[in-house]
Amino acid sequence: MKLLIIGSGAAGSTAAQFARKTNRQAEITVLGNEHYSEYSKCGLPYVIGGIIPSFDDLIEFPPSWFQHFKINLKLENEVYDIDPEGKIVKSISLKDAEKEEHQYDALIVATGANSWIPEIKGAFLDEGRLKEGIFTLRTMDDAKQILKRVERGKRAMIVGSGSIGMEMAEALSRRGMKTYVRLRTHMLTGMIDEDMAAIVQRRVEEHGMHFIPRVTVSEISGEGRVEYVVLSNLDTEEETEYPADLVIISAGSKARVEVAEKAKCRIGSTGGIVVDKRCETSVKDIYAAGDCTEYPDFVTGKPSLIGLGSIGVKQGRVAGINAVGGKEEMPRGVLNNRTTELFGLEISAVGPTMKELKRAGIEPIVGKFSGSTLPSYFPGKKAISVKVMAHPEDGKIIAAQIVGEEEVHQRINVFATAILRGMTLEEFMQLETCYAPPAAPTLDCMTLATDAALMRWRRR
Amino acid sequence: MKLLIIGSGAAGSTAAQFARKTNRQAEITVLGNEHYSEYSKCGLPYVIGGIIPSFDDLIEFPPSWFQHFKINLKLENEVYDIDPEGKIVKSISLKDAEKEEHQYDALIVATGANSWIPEIKGAFLDEGRLKEGIFTLRTMDDAKQILKRVERGKRAMIVGSGSIGMEMAEALSRRGMKTYVRLRTHMLTGMIDEDMAAIVQRRVEEHGMHFIPRVTVSEISGEGRVEYVVLSNLDTEEETEYPADLVIISAGSKARVEVAEKAKCRIGSTGGIVVDKRCETSVKDIYAAGDCTEYPDFVTGKPSLIGLGSIGVKQGRVAGINAVGGKEEMPRGVLNNRTTELFGLEISAVGPTMKELKRAGIEPIVGKFSGSTLPSYFPGKKAISVKVMAHPEDGKIIAAQIVGEEEVHQRINVFATAILRGMTLEEFMQLETCYAPPAAPTLDCMTLATDAALMRWRRR
Numbered sequence: 001m002k003l004l005i006i007g008s009g010a011a012g013s014t015a016a017q018f019a020r021k022t023n024r025q026a027e028i029t030v031l032g033n034e035h036y037s038e039y040s041k042c043g044l045p046y047v048i049g050g051i052i053p054s055f056d057d058l059i060e061f062p063p064s065w066f067q068h069f070k071i072n073l074k075l076e077n078e079v080y081d082i083d084p085e086g087k088i089v090k091s092i093s094l095k096d097a098e099k100e101e102h103q104y105d106a107l108i109v110a111t112g113a114n115s116w117i118p119e120i121k122g123a124f125l126d127e128g129r130l131k132e133g134i135f136t137l138r139t140m141d142d143a144k145q146i147l148k149r150v151e152r153g154k155r156a157m158i159v160g161s162g163s164i165g166m167e168m169a170e171a172l173s174r175r176g177m178k179t180y181v182r183l184r185t186h187m188l189t190g191m192i193d194e195d196m197a198a199i200v201q202r203r204v205e206e207h208g209m210h211f212i213p214r215v216t217v218s219e220i221s222g223e224g225r226v227e228y229v230v231l232s233n234l235d236t237e238e239e240t241e242y243p244a245d246l247v248i249i250s251a252g253s254k255a256r257v258e259v260a261e262k263a264k265c266r267i268g269s270t271g272g273i274v275v276d277k278r279c280e281t282s283v284k285d286i287y288a289a290g291d292c293t294e295y296p297d298f299v300t301g302k303p304s305l306i307g308l309g310s311i312g313v314k315q316g317r318v319a320g321i322n323a324v325g326g327k328e329e330m331p332r333g334v335l336n337n338r339t340t341e342l343f344g345l346e347i348s349a350v351g352p353t354m355k356e357l358k359r360a361g362i363e364p365i366v367g368k369f370s371g372s373t374l375p376s377y378f379p380g381k382k383a384i385s386v387k388v389m390a391h392p393e394d395g396k397i398i399a400a401q402i403v404g405e406e407e408v409h410q411r412i413n414v415f416a417t418a419i420l421r422g423m424t425l426e427e428f429m430q431l432e433t434c435y436a437p438p439a440a441p442t443l444d445c446m447t448l449a450t451d452a453a454l455m456r457w458r459r460r
Numbered sequence: 461m462k463l464l465i466i467g468s469g470a471a472g473s474t475a476a477q478f479a480r481k482t483n484r485q486a487e488i489t490v491l492g493n494e495h496y497s498e499y500s501k502c503g504l505p506y507v508i509g510g511i512i513p514s515f516d517d518l519i520e521f522p523p524s525w526f527q528h529f530k531i532n533l534k535l536e537n538e539v540y541d542i543d544p545e546g547k548i549v550k551s552i553s554l555k556d557a558e559k560e561e562h563q564y565d566a567l568i569v570a571t572g573a574n575s576w577i578p579e580i581k582g583a584f585l586d587e588g589r590l591k592e593g594i595f596t597l598r599t600m601d602d603a604k605q606i607l608k609r610v611e612r613g614k615r616a617m618i619v620g621s622g623s624i625g626m627e628m629a630e631a632l633s634r635r636g637m638k639t640y641v642r643l644r645t646h647m648l649t650g651m652i653d654e655d656m657a658a659i660v661q662r663r664v665e666e667h668g669m670h671f672i673p674r675v676t677v678s679e680i681s682g683e684g685r686v687e688y689v690v691l692s693n694l695d696t697e698e699e700t701e702y703p704a705d706l707v708i709i710s711a712g713s714k715a716r717v718e719v720a721e722k723a724k725c726r727i728g729s730t731g732g733i734v735v736d737k738r739c740e741t742s743v744k745d746i747y748a749a750g751d752c753t754e755y756p757d758f759v760t761g762k763p764s765l766i767g768l769g770s771i772g773v774k775q776g777r778v779a780g781i782n783a784v785g786g787k788e789e790m791p792r793g794v795l796n797n798r799t800t801e802l803f804g805l806e807i808s809a810v811g812p813t814m815k816e817l818k819r820a821g822i823e824p825i826v827g828k829f830s831g832s833t834l835p836s837y838f839p840g841k842k843a844i845s846v847k848v849m850a851h852p853e854d855g856k857i858i859a860a861q862i863v864g865e866e867e868v869h870q871r872i873n874v875f876a877t878a879i880l881r882g883m884t885l886e887e888f889m890q891l892e893t894c895y896a897p898p899a900a901p902t903l904d905c906m907t908l909a910t911d912a913a914l915m916r917w918r919r920r
Contacts, residue, residue, distance in 0.1 A: 010902060043837055043897045052897075057837045163896075310895035313902040331890040339894035348894055377503055377517045409899040410870030413891075413906075417874050420891055421881040430791040431873075431880055434799035434808055435770035436623075437503045437512075439869040442470060442773040446873075 001026050004102050006079050007110030008032025010309050011290025013061045014316030015108045020069045023324035029072040037063050044143040049171030082263035084283050106285050106323040109260050113253040113291035121219040133226035134247045149246050152176030157229045160250035161187040163340040168248050180210045192401045193354045199403045207343045255292045268294040270305040277329040279319035287323050289315035298333030299398045300360035337416045339409050346408035350416045351399025364389035367453025373407045375441045382406045386449035395424040395457050425454040461486050464562050466539050467570030468492025470769050471750025473521045474776030475568045480529045483784035489532040497523050504603040509631030542723035544743050566745050566783035569720050573713040573751035581679040593686035594707045612636035614705040617689045621647040623800045625710035640670045652861045653814045659863045667803045715752045728754040730765040737789040739779035747783050749775035758793030759858045760820035797876045799869050806868035810876045811859025824849035827913025833867045835901045842866045846909035855884040855917050885914040
């Protein structure tokens with residue numbers, strides 16, 4: 001059987017990996033439209049920031065890996081059409097414009113996403129390209145262009161304070177740029193609530209980063225290249241000009257679905273390809289995985305545009321296995337288990353934010369606890385804050401957010417497991433957490449935050 | 461109502477804490493038989509090793525804490541009798557031998573455990589006391605005595621390679637003693653299997669500790685004080701004399717149940733007090749918590765003697781809440797979620813070891829994965845090894861062991877949650893784990909170990 005995969009990113013390459021594990025005979029071809037073999041997009045800010053020495057380090061599946069597993073990798077090929085009846089994919093080489101047709105038995109669409117750029121006056125040159133000095137970060141080429149512009153002592157403005165925006169802010173700041181972040185409400189709004197973001201903001205400010213609160217970008221001025229960013233206050237509408245040498249626009253993403261649309265795959269309300277538990281689209285034998293797809297949120301049931309590499313590879317695995325005759329399913333929804341680090345502070349969250357819960361009509365029971373990662377008497381203990389949210393009707397845990405100096409990431413995985421398995425606050429209190437003085441306290445901060453929520457739930 | 465608690469350790473004091481939270485009117489009295497207010501027993505090796513500066517640091521609930529919460533704390537009082545019909549506890553002061561009777565409505569027995577000392581020729585003086593230079597570690601006074609004997613350059617022999625034995629071995633080694641550990645099979649047998657222990661042994665040996673494999677202690681010689689430990693090879697029965705200035709016997713513990721026996725509480729096959737989900741004993745209104753109790757193992761259903769502070773405080777909480785009229789339950793069994801650190805290497809386990817599983821007639825499906833805590837391209841990533849075990853009949857996860865340089869402890873909590881909620885290997889594969897380059901890989905080592913087990917399970 002012939003499996004064709006469009007996209008050589010994390011989702012596409014993982015699909016190829018697990019398809020091969022499942023079926024040693026299948027003929028597998030991966031078409032990528034970039035020059036590079038599979039690399040970590042999430043690693044790009046860390047090369048820009050100088051933590052990872054070289055862009056080449058980010059290559060996770062080099063061409064030799066594909067060769068070893070007898071997977072046919074064709075880079076710098078853009079797919080421009082799909083014929084779902086004839087099961088043919090048409091591609092064009094970006095090197096020599098040569099066209100090619102690929103027959104498939106099963107197809108996996110893993111075309112990823114593009115950066116979404118809001119309408120900002122003065123951001124574009126006449127030709128529709130971004131003005132010199134304005135960047136988005138999506139590909140390795142984007143990152144290489146940004147790194148060329150980085151200069152110690154100069155000013156950078158980050159438009160967008162999500163995790164990529166904040167990771168870029170840290171990276172530029174580490175390279176000695178004076179870095180400003182414009183905030184509408186609080187940072188990392190898609191990840192954590194205002195109270196948790198306040199802890200993070202304090203840390204980031206201690207490292208010399210500047211936040212400009214309650215503003216939106218009304219204009220980027222400068223002849224040919226960026227010179228000033230004009231910010232407009234959301235309350236007073238007062239405008240202020242900030243000089244800037246480099247602007248990073250990190251305002252979200254847009255699923256790349258043109259090719260899937262040509263195959264008549266159903267596109268959902270978020271703009272992503274609709275897939276089922278098996279990662280199959282509305283068109284038989286066409287699967288999709290990664291940032292080009294949408295999937296229901298586990299808690300609210302509302303469609304959620306996939307934007308996490310961790311989900312992309314899970315979908316890639318499921319799509320790859322099913323596409324070649326195996327059997328594997330995604331859970332009924334995505335937990336959006338997400339994490340980042342800013343100046344050594346660990347920030348993790350799972351499930352919807354308070355705002356998203358309220359939008360879905362859920363007024364959660366909240367428990368909070370701030371303590372330390374080790375028993376109070378143990379040297380080197382670090383501060384940690386935990387927030388847990390439960391459904392007011394059944395007491396089931398539906399979301400959690402943790403900010404702390406260490407041991408945050410894996411604690412969010414504990415809550416993710418609890419949410420996936422429908423654990424109530426009461427049931428979570430029965431969980432034995434591990435304890436040893438150099439490891440964790442007898443009653444973990446997760447337990448104590450849950451106890452606070454449980455007491456509220458019982459009094460409701 | 462009058463609540464009386466026998467024992468001012470972690471279980472007893474936590475019982476008092478949650479009883480007070482639940483019932484602000486209750487008259488609560490805690491009787492302790494030591495000189496000190498509640499302190500961390502698990503912290504003792506870290507004072508001996510010089511990591512924690514002073515024994516006083518280990519006090520977690522000082523007398524002022526009891527005062528603040530209007531809990532009557534009576535230290536240096538030994539309970540010598542209980543009249544369960546009349547609901548009276550009789551105690552004697554260890555300071556002035558004054559006797560006292562205490563009326564109760566509810567009683568919590570949290571008398572802990574003593575060190576168990578095997579029959580070793582020459583270990584005891586005529587009076588039944590241990591020979592000078594031989595110690596067990598259970599109380600703060602034990603630890604203070606040991607610390608007095610510690611001397612750089614001298615030789616220490618550890619009899620018992622469980623977590624306390626190994627933590628003491630590290631402590632003495634840090635203080636500059638030449639430290640030997642006698643092994644029967646492998647170290648940490650109650651915690652991890654031989655393959656995982658091999659990883660730990662390599663690390664510990666790198667730090668200058670010596671293991672003497674396949675031996676048992678046949679004699680401790682010396683006039684009045686220890687001079688030599690005679691070790692006998694388990695295979696050849698050949699005996700070898702090792703000079704020793706200090707011997708730590710850490711061979712397990714024995715529940716302190718004399719008082720509970722007087723109240724006619726049922727004692728189980730492990731020698732611990734039998735309690736139900738509410739932590740009530742076989743005698744109405746008498747509860748028990750901590751190291752003096754036994755409880756079924758979650759996986760095998762066999763009675764398990766409690767020996768973990770984390771379980772003790774969980775039981776303390778449940779006993780305290782129920783004893784004063786609240787409602788709280790333990791799960792159907794204990795997971796024995798346990799952890800330690802040796803020379804910076806983190807070691808965690810949950811559920812029965814292979815040996816315990818086989819003894820219970822379960823031949824588990826095993827998956828193993830050795831990788832790193834961060835993506836391969838991220839600087840500072842550390843080695844980590846994961847072993848996961850599933851029940852051969854239903855594929856449910858029943859045990860896990862992890863050894864690594866970082867982020868081990870909280871990962872074991874993820875598996876603990878999975879076991880508690882009856883998650884199968886297939887369901888665990890659906891778990892979204894958090895991902896960011898400085899935090900964790902897209903496919904976590906837990907996921908990849910589970911995938912290995914799942915592939916075996918499907919082929920079974």
